[in-house]
Amino acid sequence: MIIEIIIAMGSVLAFGVSFHIPKSEYLYCAINGGLGWAVYRLCMNCSFGAAASSLWAALVLTLAARILSAVRKMPSTVFLIAGIFSLVPGSGIYYTSYYLIMNELPQSLAKGIDTFKIAGTIVLGIVFGLALPQNWFNYLGRITEQRHAGKEENRDGT
Amino acid sequence: MLESKKILDLSVSMGEELLKNGAEIYRVQETVEHVMQAYGAEDYNVFVLTNGIFATVNENREDAGSMVRNVPIGTVNLEKIAALNQLSREICQGTCSVREANERLEQCRKSSVLPKRILIPACGVGSAGFCYLLGGKPFDSLFSFFLGMLLQWFLLAAEERHVSKFLTDILGSAMVTIGGLVLYVIGLGIQFDRVIIGGIILLMPGVALVTAIRDLFNGDYLSGGIRLMDALLTGMCIAIGVGAAIKAFQLMGGGMLPL
Numbered sequence: 001m002i003i004e005i006i007i008a009m010g011s012v013l014a015f016g017v018s019f020h021i022p023k024s025e026y027l028y029c030a031i032n033g034g035l036g037w038a039v040y041r042l043c044m045n046c047s048f049g050a051a052a053s054s055l056w057a058a059l060v061l062t063l064a065a066r067i068l069s070a071v072r073k074m075p076s077t078v079f080l081i082a083g084i085f086s087l088v089p090g091s092g093i094y095y096t097s098y099y100l101i102m103n104e105l106p107q108s109l110a111k112g113i114d115t116f117k118i119a120g121t122i123v124l125g126i127v128f129g130l131a132l133p134q135n136w137f138n139y140l141g142r143i144t145e146q147r148h149a150g151k152e153e154n155r156d157g158t
Numbered sequence: 159m160l161e162s163k164k165i166l167d168l169s170v171s172m173g174e175e176l177l178k179n180g181a182e183i184y185r186v187q188e189t190v191e192h193v194m195q196a197y198g199a200e201d202y203n204v205f206v207l208t209n210g211i212f213a214t215v216n217e218n219r220e221d222a223g224s225m226v227r228n229v230p231i232g233t234v235n236l237e238k239i240a241a242l243n244q245l246s247r248e249i250c251q252g253t254c255s256v257r258e259a260n261e262r263l264e265q266c267r268k269s270s271v272l273p274k275r276i277l278i279p280a281c282g283v284g285s286a287g288f289c290y291l292l293g294g295k296p297f298d299s300l301f302s303f304f305l306g307m308l309l310q311w312f313l314l315a316a317e318e319r320h321v322s323k324f325l326t327d328i329l330g331s332a333m334v335t336i337g338g339l340v341l342y343v344i345g346l347g348i349q350f351d352r353v354i355i356g357g358i359i360l361l362m363p364g365v366a367l368v369t370a371i372r373d374l375f376n377g378d379y380l381s382g383g384i385r386l387m388d389a390l391l392t393g394m395c396i397a398i399g400v401g402a403a404i405k406a407f408q409l410m411g412g413g414m415l416p417l
Contacts, residue, residue: 004291011287015360017280018310020237020272037291075243077182077372078236081365088364091292091355097397098351101404123371130375 001041008037008086016082028068029082036061037086050114054087055121061087062129070141080126089118162199162216162223164256169193170225172263173204173211176242180234182369183208183378189246196249197256208373208381231388233317234365241266274314281310281360289356298348301341302356305334309360324395331358331399339407354400361396363389 012033013026021029039060043053061083069076092115099108173190187206194202194215201219205212209231214224245262248254254262271277285306286299294302309330316326334357342350366389374382 007287007290011284011291014280014282014284014287016236017272018277018284018360019365020235022237022240025240073244074240075181075185075236077180077185077368078240081234081236081368084368085359085362085364086288086291088359088362088367090288090359090362091351093362093393093396094351094355094358094400097401098404100397101401101408119367122367126368126371127375130372 001038004041005034005038009034012037012082012085015085019081021078021082022074025072025074025078028072029079032061032064032068032079032083033086035064036083040087050089051117051121054089054118055125057087058084058122058125059129062126063132066129066132066137067140070137071144073141084122084126087118087122089115092118162219162221165194165197165199166213166215166223166225168197168256168259168263170211170213170227172242172246172259173206173213174227174229175263175267176239177206177208177211177229178232179238180232180236180365180369181239181242182372182376183381184373184376185239185243186211189242192246192250193259196252206378206381208384235271238266238269241269274311277314278307278310282307285309285356285359287356288359289352292352292355294349294352294356298352299356301338301346301348301353305337305353305357306360308337309334309357313360324391327361327392327395328399328402330361331396332403333399334358335400335403336407339403343407343411358396358400361392363392366392 009030013030016026016029016033036057040053040057043056044050048056062080065076065079065083068074068079092111096108096112096115099105099111169190172193173186176186176189183206187204190204190206190211190213191202194204199215201217202215203213203217209229211225211227211229213226214222216222242263245254245259245266249259282303283306286303289299289302290296312330312333313326316329335354338348338350338354338357341353342348366385370382370385370389372382373385376382
């Protein structure tokens with residue numbers, strides 16, 4: 001499990017490089033990616049099912065991304081895009097088309113619906129995470145600001 | 159009071175650069191508005207779509223200006239978004255003159271992307287990692303690593319030659335699938351499905367999906383819809399590429415290959 005999380009951090013970071021994450025944020029993006037995967041695995045172990053696990057993982061990821069963006073004064077997209085990569089249902093798309101080609105239509109349909117379900121729950125997770133008011137996160141940003149003493153007001157943390 | 163035209167040009171150019179590098183609609187809109195306001199434009203309107211910006215400024219004055227920019231959907235570059243965000247924040251605090259801002263914008267536009275020798279191995283590492291996470295063995299990851307590198311190399315080459323995005327997606331996923339199947343057929347004893355899934359992860363429309371949701375959630379339904387359609391079509395293209403490659407292999411083997 002711990003090895004898996006470390007590998008997830010590494011892979012998320014590796015793909016983050018392809019999207020040109022700012023160099024100062026490499027560590028935080030990796031942490032966010034690892035966090036997403038950890039939540040996902042934890043939920044899977046409690047037999048939540050892939051869809052529900054993706055929902056929780058996406059929710060936690062989004063909240064973490066917003067907290068990080070407030071603290072680090074970066075657009076939250078930076079952390080969100082990197083983190084969400086570990087959840088995208090890549091295997092679903094593959095198996096859907098594989099079974100379709102193999103003429104195993106019921107299985108293909110089941111996989112296809114599964115893939116849509118997972119994509120949908122990731123969407124829901126992000127939407128729930130974004131629904132919390134921005135002030136709460138700005139407040140967090142201000143706390144860390146006070147520690148760094150006298151930095152500028154946070155115009156938009158998102 | 160500055161000339162309207164200069165303000166308009168700077169703010170819209172910043173918006174264009176943000177949009178091109180994959181920022182959400184509301185961020186582009188807010189940036190353009192904040193910059194205009196910071197430089198003293200009193201009366202402005204900005205309308206942003208996924209692939210265009212429309213803006214007018216100081217409509218009631220002599221030097222009224224309007225601007226339209228067509229912005230094709232480009233590749234995501236989060237570093238530029240972060241840099242422009244910082245620039246706009248400084249402009250709002252009044253610590254950055256128009257000239258200075260223009261210079262920094264130009265600098266940001268020119269700032270080079272990472273060289274291939276970093277991008278290609280990075281993608282390989284990512285593919286290998288996801289192959290392992292999605293149930294592959296370390297031995298499978300090794301081949302995913304090479305397929306991921308192959309894919310990134312192909313994507314970069316296609317981008318240079320301006321091949322259409324859909325064609326790139328179909329060919330890229332087909333290439334990875336063929337690679338995985340060839341390795342399997344020559345008897346390396348790999349789990350070819352895991353290897354292929356790891357290899358095609360880079361093509362997955364995760365970023366488009368996230369941006370689409372954020373746009374929709376902010377009430378930019380049209381732009382969100384455009385991105386969502388982009389994500390769905392990309393997913394379909396991957397499925398087509400994978401499917402076509404497997405089918406071709408089946409036909410070549412006369413149905414004898416134990417796929």
